[in-house]
Amino acid sequence: MNKERLKMLLKLQEVEFACIELNLYLDTHPQDQMALMKYNTCAYQLDVLKKQYECMYGPILNFGFSQSQYPFQWIEDPWPWEIEY
Amino acid sequence: MWIYEKKLEYPVRVSGCDPRMAQYVMTQLGGPDGELSAAIRYLNQRYKMPTGKSKALLTDIGTEEMAHVEMIQTMIYKLTKDASIEEIKENDMGAYYAIRDKAIYPADSTGNPWTAAYIQSIGDVKADLYEDLAAEQKARAVYENLLKLTDDPLLKDSLNFLRERELVHFKRFGEALRDVEEYSQCKKHY
Ligand SMILES: [Fe+2]
Numbered sequence: 001m002n003k004e005r006l007k008m009l010l011k012l013q014e015v016e017f018a019c020i021e022l023n024l025y026l027d028t029h030p031q032d033q034m035a036l037m038k039y040n041t042c043a044y045q046l047d048v049l050k051k052q053y054e055c056m057y058g059p060i061l062n063f064g065f066s067q068s069q070y071p072f073q074w075i076e077d078p079w080p081w082e083i084e085y
Numbered sequence: 086m087w088i089y090e091k092k093l094e095y096p097v098r099v100s101g102c103d104p105r106m107a108q109y110v111m112t113q114l115g116g117p118d119g120e121l122s123a124a125i126r127y128l129n130q131r132y133k134m135p136t137g138k139s140k141a142l143l144t145d146i147g148t149e150e151m152a153h154v155e156m157i158q159t160m161i162y163k164l165t166k167d168a169s170i171e172e173i174k175e176n177d178m179g180a181y182y183a184i185r186d187k188a189i190y191p192a193d194s195t196g197n198p199w200t201a202a203y204i205q206s207i208g209d210v211k212a213d214l215y216e217d218l219a220a221e222q223k224a225r226a227v228y229e230n231l232l233k234l235t236d237d238p239l240l241k242d243s244l245n246f247l248r249e250r251e252l253v254h255f256k257r258f259g260e261a262l263r264d265v266e267e268y269s270q271c272k273k274h275y
Contacts, residue, residue: 013095020094020149024253027141028260060091074091081159085096 001083005057009083012049018042087148094152095246097159098239104178106235107164108194113231113247114157115191115199118223120247124150126204126220130213136268139210139261143217146254153247158189160243211269214262221255 001009022039029035050060058073059066068074113119127147134140165178165187173182181196191199205216228248232241 009092010096013092017095020145021253024142024145024149024257027145028138028257028264030138061088062091063088065088080091080093080155081097081162083093083096085098 001078006083006085008049008053008056010085012046012053015042015046015049019046087151093156093159094149095156095243097156097163097243099160099163100237100239102167102172103164103176103235103237103240104168104173105176106237106240107161108176108178108181109231109234110157110160110164110194110244111192112194113224113227114154114161114189116193116197116227117203118220118227119191119193119199120150120153120157120224121191121199122203123147123220123224124154125201126206127217129204129206130210130217133206133208133210133213134265135210136264138264139214142257142261146257149250149254153250156243156247160240161189162187164240210265211262214258214265217258218255218262221251221258225251225255 019039019042022035022042025035026032026039050066054060054066058076059068062074115121124147127143127150131140131143131147134143165173168176168178168187170182173179193199205213207213225248228244228251232244232248235241235244
């Protein structure tokens with residue numbers, strides 16, 4: 001995997017992790033407005049990053065959550081366990 | 086409904102092949118306190134949860150545990166993929182190899198297959214949440230054992246990430262338990 005792609009993937013993982021962490025926190029603190037603001041900001045950032053990544057390297061979500069160019073790019077390597085970081 | 090995301094939650098790196106460590110790590114795939122047990126436990130218990138907070142939390146942590154299953158599978162895959170037959174024999178992986186080559190299979194580090202008997206879902210929501218708290222502590226302890234069994238700094242980084250997740254889950258389950266307790270108090274008053 002080339003350096004540029006790896007950099008984007010790591011950034012994606014970082015922002016998505018922030019979303020996961022804030023999501024679990026909000027599950028038990030739904031009235032924390034600051035946390036919710038951060039969550040919405042991270043979710044927006046994640047959306048932008050995913051679209052950028054998918055535009056360059058193909059879909060990372062299945063079942064209609066991402067579109068694909070021809071031929072169907074979902075089947076392309078590498079799969080998550082094959083990536084050398 | 087679940088959808089698949091073609092990426093790991095956190096990078097899994099290893100410095101080289103290590104079939105012995107792969108066998109040890111396997112217990113967090115198919116062992117009693119492994120990630121598969123965690124996911125199946127929470128995703129079954131959630132149906133009896135009485136509050137929005139507890140239903141959401143069990144759904145979300147259960148989902149995150151599936152991402153951890155994938156990280157452990159990736160560790161085993163990476164630790165074994167380049168191992169020669171000699172290395173497999175020298176590192177006590179021969180018995181495993183005889184049954185299934187280097188295929189991934191949910192068993193513990195001594196070869197016992199995963200079983201639903203590892204988990205409970207008894208419908209008493211407080212008892213279930215206490216089990217979840219204990220499960221997170223046990224998983225943390227297993228990660229600490231695994232960290233002592235390797236010197237590979239790259240593998241340690243991924244194991245440390247998973248260890249820290251157990252601490253966060255423990256904290257959130259504690260909050261869910263208090264929420265469920267408050268809920269049952271309120272119900273008694275009316
Ligand atoms: Fe956990």
